[in-house]
Amino acid sequence: MDPYLLIITILSIVLVIVGVSVFKWHAFISLTVASLFLAIFAKMDFTQIVKSFETGVGGQLGHLIGILALGTMLGKLLAESGAGLKIANFFIKVFGEKKLPWAMFASGFIVGIPVFFEVGILILLPLIISIQQSTKKNILVIGLPAIAGLSIVHGLVPPHPGAVAAIGIYGADIGTVLLYSLIIAIPAGILGGPIFAKLITKVVKPKGEPDLLKAKSTLDDGITAPSTFTSFFIILLPVILMVIGTLKTQITSNETVQHILQFIGEPLIALLVAVFAATYLLGYMRGRDRKTVKLFLEDCLMPIGSIALIIGAGSGYKQILIDSGVGTMIGNMAQDMSLSPLILAFLIAGLIRVATGSATVALTTAAGIIAPIVATMPDVNLALLVIVTGAGSLMLSHVNDAGFWMVKEYLGLTLNETFKTWTLLETILSFTAFGMAMFLNSIL
Template sequence: MLIITVLSIVLVILGVSLFKWHAFISLTVASLFLAIFSGMSWDKIVLGYETGVGGVMGHLVGILALGTILGKMLAESGGGTSIANYFIKIFGPKMLPWAMFISGFVVGIPVFFEVGILILLPLVISIHHASKKNILLIALPAIAGLSIVHGVIPPHPGAIAAISIYGANLGTVLFYGLIVAIPSGIIAGPLFAQWIHKRVIPVNEPKLIEVEEKDPATIPGPGLSSFVILLPVILLLFGSFASFLTKNAAVQHVFTFIGSPLVALLISVFVAYILLGFRLGNTKDQIRKFTEDSILPVGSIIIIIGAGGAFKQILIDSGVADVISRMAIHLSLSPLILAFVIAVLIRVATGSATVALTTAAGIVAPIVSHMTGVNLELLVIATGAGSLFASHVNDAGFWMVKEYLGLSLKETFKTWTVLESILSVVAFGMVLILNVFV
């Protein structure tokens, strides 16, 4: 059983890296391989796959779509640039790395990593030209802020998927995630940038990114933009801490309802439509186009996460999870370490943080279901930390950073790959420390 499981994981890795299959195809083939060779009856294989997909996707489709729409409204309105400019003005030239880290962290909350790069890099490059400072000192902190939020903070797809697979509490993951993400991002961002920019001086100029110039009068202010970004976070916390905020049962139910991820994001999207859309002169047709444009790219992520849920269900239905679980208990392996290591291995092999997080969660969830005293919220963050480790040539993010910053291959390994590894290890260390106290 264990050999079959290892082979199925290897099949995922080879499918993505060697055969160049889409991650959805790789995960689906691996799930069927695991089901057939573990001895599942033929009539239950497809049913198990469909149950796994439905179990995870029923919870996630709306959340992923709404989160993407919110990020699109921020990008189209110029709100991300507004926030970054504000922090740069407040912190001043000497504190640029810190200003860029905070900009990346805040802007990264509602948007995908790739979108965040496209929002912030034009600003990074313009600051580089104006200040004549090494671009690494400006860019790396912003990228660190974007990356750590992408890895461990909901409502990002990987974190949301892991929360669903593990059955963790979203509000608690958000709270712990912020505790873990801030120091991790500071160490891998401003502090690492201060050290590495003296040792790596890029020879090439960064790639110019053409962006549509916006009339400053039409760009939302930093306060308004920050409010729209943080609104879903505030509503999620209301839902999680409803019982502490009021003793009135009816009010608690209302808080819990508006603090559910789907409703919190739906409210936030309508607020964004009004404050970042209609208020700035966008028509209903323009806003509908923004919405449609933002939803189309989510399809790939949705089917990957669905296939990860199917892999988890096959592990359960085939009985493999029970075998691994008994081994883990017998060997006294910490589920936090197990989740981190599995996510690291899949991340390094496939290059995709989302695939690593989803697959690792699918493998570990059935195992921890037989254990007591496991902090599921920290388990989500440990898995997310592992999914960030050692980005290299099989990761699209690696090439985006290399090309946009004008780095050589060697310089990208020395900066971006090391930054991601620092984020991963420090975040996991924070999880272990938190686990002692909570």
């Protein structure tokens, strides 16, 4: 049964690619058809197929749809007010055009520490587009380093949920994991970010351009652009609130206050507060009337429908992969190999990532499989074990990963361009982090 499941999984992935690129189906249709194909041929109970798909869609969009909407609103206000261009011009002036990829990597890395990958993209996207419009550079030179910074932090560095879960499962020390993960994540991110972006842009020149949040760069007569300080304050406000929520126990010992700080640090609430602040500081304070601001916010939500459908269908596909037993099957196959626990954890996480499309699912599932194996092996470095598991969970992002579609749609890439850039970037991050972890393991 295992080879059969593997074959139909591969065929379902091919079906997604062929549907989008050859038949020109919308990605939502391709992913839905591939999900049904996999479920039927995996012999799932017919009464469970639709329920499983809907569970996947609802689970992801239930968490993400509000964040997508608010993040898009915030980005639109940053773009239309000229705040995005203010920040772009600041970076161009301070770093110069040649060092912009490094500045964007640092921005992605710092912003990514307290926020989820999807939230980080929405926070940084207006900045990426504004800088691209100011410099007219290939958007990949600016966008890929920022995305690399977000992704490597998401995969390796606590307090992200996957890393925290693996720390708990393995019984590792969070402080040691944090130290090692930063030592490994920075050089891995540099290789997968600024360096890779410089090389890949010689080969890939996107045919399209991002439609979402595009700034018109046309301020009406009498409309003044915000100050640089105000522009930075708005884009960093949700990050600041999320950091406060993360550090609640360090800020106060009062449980009631901790609960309040945790509440305002939730991505949905932090972005809602930021949208209200942007509406006032970038809208009304700049001379925009309520009707104009409302039109901005309504206009920017229209493109959300397509990407929400794609992300939802990708998550439905992921749930079918899980419920059909594909993830378990791949984990069992890898567990049968006689390898070092660190190598085994990396491989299992990577295979589950490829099968399910979720870095968090891959990390936590692989940790659950490996934990009993290392329980009787006292010489295993548990902190590095967490990191190699996280590294494995990043590799080979493809059509069953919501991040794949977010990058494709938000950067205006074709399917082929997304494979050549995002998929390769994720794989570089994965194997570089794994190699560095194995090196540290050999000298510690």
